[in-house]
Amino acid sequence: xxxxxxxxxxxxxxxxxxxxxxxxxxxxxxxxxxxxxxxxxxxxxxxxxxxxxxxxxxxxxxxxxxxxxxxxxxxxxxxxxxxxxxxxxxxxxxxxxxxxxxxxxxxxxxxxxxxxxxxxxxxxxxxxxxxxxxxxxxxxxxxxxxxxxxxxxxxxxxxxxxxxxxxxxxxxxxxxxxxxxxxxxxxxxxxxxxxxxxxxxxxxxxxxxxxxxxxxxxxxxxxxxxxxxxxxxxx
Numbered sequence: 001x002x003x004x005x006x007x008x009x010x011x012x013x014x015x016x017x018x019x020x021x022x023x024x025x026x027x028x029x030x031x032x033x034x035x036x037x038x039x040x041x042x043x044x045x046x047x048x049x050x051x052x053x054x055x056x057x058x059x060x061x062x063x064x065x066x067x068x069x070x071x072x073x074x075x076x077x078x079x080x081x082x083x084x085x086x087x088x089x090x091x092x093x094x095x096x097x098x099x100x101x102x103x104x105x106x107x108x109x110x111x112x113x114x115x116x117x118x119x120x121x122x123x124x125x126x127x128x129x130x131x132x133x134x135x136x137x138x139x140x141x142x143x144x145x146x147x148x149x150x151x152x153x154x155x156x157x158x159x160x161x162x163x164x165x166x167x168x169x170x171x172x173x174x175x176x177x178x179x180x181x182x183x184x185x186x187x188x189x190x191x192x193x194x195x196x197x198x199x200x201x202x203x204x205x206x207x208x209x210x211x212x213x214x215x216x217x218x219x220x221x222x223x224x225x226x227x228x229x230x231x232x233x234x235x
Contacts, residue, residue, distance in 0.1 A: 003043040004226025007120065007150065010037070010047055011143040011157045014054035014081055016214045023055060029217070030088040036217040037125060038094040040224045046120045048150055049127045050143040051085060053077025071135035075102060078139060082129035083107065089125060096125035101133030101142070113149050120150060140194040144201035153207055156223050157194070158214025163231035164193050178231045186233055193233055202233070209233040 012033070019026025040047055056077040057070075065073075082098045089096045097119045098108040109115070111128060119126045131142040143155050161169060162177070166189070169175040183203035186193050193199065193211060202209055212219045212230030222229050 003040070003045040003224045005045055005152075005154050005224055007046040007152045008040075008048070008224060009143050009147040009150070009152045009155045010049045010220065011140065011155055012049060012051050012081075012085070012214065013159050014052040014056065014077065016158060016160055017051075017081060017085070018055035025055070025084060027088070029215075030085065031092065032217040033214070033220070034085070034088040034092045034094060036220040037089065038092055039221050041094065041124045043221075043224060045224045047125050048116070048120060048146055048152065049082075049085065049125070050131075050139055050146060051078050051081040051127065051129065052139045053081060056080065068135040071137075075130040075133070075135075078131060079104065079107065079129040082127045086127055094125060095123055096127060097123050098127045098129060101128070101130040116146075117150055137197065138195050140198040141201065144194065144198040144205075144207065147207045148201055148205040155202065155207060155209045156220065157209055157211045158220065159211060160213070160215055161211075162213035162229075164191060164211050164233065166191070168192075179228070180232050180234065183233060183235060193231075199233075203235055206235050208235075 018024055019029040053074045057074045086096055086098045099111040099116055100108050101111045103110050116126055128146055131139045147155050164178045165175040167175045183199050186199055210223050210230055210232050219229050
């Protein structure tokens with residue numbers, strides 16, 4: 001079966017990497033995610049991966065620190081996650097590269113757009129660490145930015161919920177899930193799909209976002225095949 005998308009940006013939340021542990025890593029989950037990514041690569045899809053750091057650190061909820069300092073710590077958490085995910089992929093025979101928005105040459109390569117494009121074509125899987133490299137910007141913004149830079153027409157946002165709801169389904173049993181919603185509606189309703197900067201980048205560059213349940217890693221493959229899962233956010 002041919003993939004519906006030939007190039008995607010996959011946004012992985014750090015919380016999902018922790019699994020039921022809630023902190024650190026669930027290596028069984030990492031293995032399952034890696035195998036799903038490998039299956040997408042075999043289909044012919046080029047995959048750029050932006051990882052969050054919420055399994056170790058959430059800067060916005062750390063009121064004791066200046067936001068810039070807290071965000072810098074969060075970016076380092078994403079670098080750890082990128083290295084661990086890269087190792088899990090390699091252990092499953094899936095070649096990949098790690099690139100960081102922050103210069104750390106002894107750990108991974110520095111992010112350069114042209115080189116990232118080359119790796120996407122010739123390696124097939126590239127992991128992007130450290131967000132945009134700037135405080136005050138989320139890893140969602142990084143995913144949208146990488147999609148725009150690398151000409152990916154969709155961001156696959158894997159979370160621990162199965163789509164976009166009109167309110168938090170974990171707190172409100174009567175929450176209603178959207179099958180499809182526009183970027184403008186997301187902004188107008190103040191829905192927590194992505195932050196406003198990420199949503200604006202996607203809208204301006206005609207990039208769709210598919211929000212889906214990553215606790216079932218096989219959903220990554222379904223999304224790449226164009227099978228309707230979760231919620232699609234579109235222009």
